[in-house]
Amino acid sequence: MPGGRPKSREQPDAVKSVTKVLDILEHLASAQRAVSVSEVARATGFNVSTAFRQLQTLVARGYVEQEPGHRSYVLGPRFYQLASAYLKGKDLATLARPHLEALRDEVEETAYLVILSQGQIIQLGKADGQHVVSASMRSTQPEPAYCTATGKVLLSGLPPEELDRYLSMPLEAYTPQTITNRTLLEREIAQVRKQGYALDVEEYAQNLCCVSVPVRDPHNAAIVAAISVAMPKIRFRRNLVPRWRKLLEEKAALISPQLGLIDT
Numbered sequence: 001m002p003g004g005r006p007k008s009r010e011q012p013d014a015v016k017s018v019t020k021v022l023d024i025l026e027h028l029a030s031a032q033r034a035v036s037v038s039e040v041a042r043a044t045g046f047n048v049s050t051a052f053r054q055l056q057t058l059v060a061r062g063y064v065e066q067e068p069g070h071r072s073y074v075l076g077p078r079f080y081q082l083a084s085a086y087l088k089g090k091d092l093a094t095l096a097r098p099h100l101e102a103l104r105d106e107v108e109e110t111a112y113l114v115i116l117s118q119g120q121i122i123q124l125g126k127a128d129g130q131h132v133v134s135a136s137m138r139s140t141q142p143e144p145a146y147c148t149a150t151g152k153v154l155l156s157g158l159p160p161e162e163l164d165r166y167l168s169m170p171l172e173a174y175t176p177q178t179i180t181n182r183t184l185l186e187r188e189i190a191q192v193r194k195q196g197y198a199l200d201v202e203e204y205a206q207n208l209c210c211v212s213v214p215v216r217d218p219h220n221a222a223i224v225a226a227i228s229v230a231m232p233k234i235r236f237r238r239n240l241v242p243r244w245r246k247l248l249e250e251k252a253a254l255i256s257p258q259l260g261l262i263d264t
Helices: 013-031 037-044 048-061 077-107 149-155 160-167 182-195 238-261
Strands: 064-066 072-075 110-117 120-127 198-201 208-216 223-232
Touching (some): 013 037, 013 048, 013 064, 013 072, 037 048, 048 064, 077 120, 077 238, 110 149, 149 208, 149 223, 160 182, 223 238
Antiparallel strands (some): 110 120, 110 223, 198 208, 208 223
């Protein structure tokens, strides 16, 4: 059955609940038409009352819509917003790739493209450095924003209320250089916002240094991503920061106009 999976008595209740929701969404997607509650129940193996409750929750959150004047359901706008965000991220990575490679070739260090998600940074693209020993960020592993150069750039673009919520969380010390005092971190982010770039000198990982600048939406100048160059501390030089920043800003300026080509 489309979207259906057998129930498992070994699954915890929370896992079962998530599975039920995913089964319903997958069935609605595969049906490509309005689907009744009873059909959802048959396709997923749930009883009608359970299927109805799950559908009503999804309707309330915008993931499913009920057809006007009918007792049938289709995918809602929130589902498509998430799909659009995913595709936008993929397109952004594709657009940025040649610029990351050009940046890597100019500085001979690893270049990154990063976005902010749930208070963590997610790598969308990377061009590996040319040295035997180069910086390396795990592409599938989110990293904390507050102690990374790209993260501080992205945090500097948050609305005040969002930044306030973010800064209310506990700040873990990853190294002796990590800023864990809220007041000091607020000052650091304000400085990043003012100067237009951020540094990370062993704040997240020993022997790792980064320089980062924002990539802005061409329509409203909002920060949508960050690009950076990262290197081992042995090759980090304060006097080279202006050069690295200039090269980063040049590449960010090339990426930004292309964002207008991405459908949102």
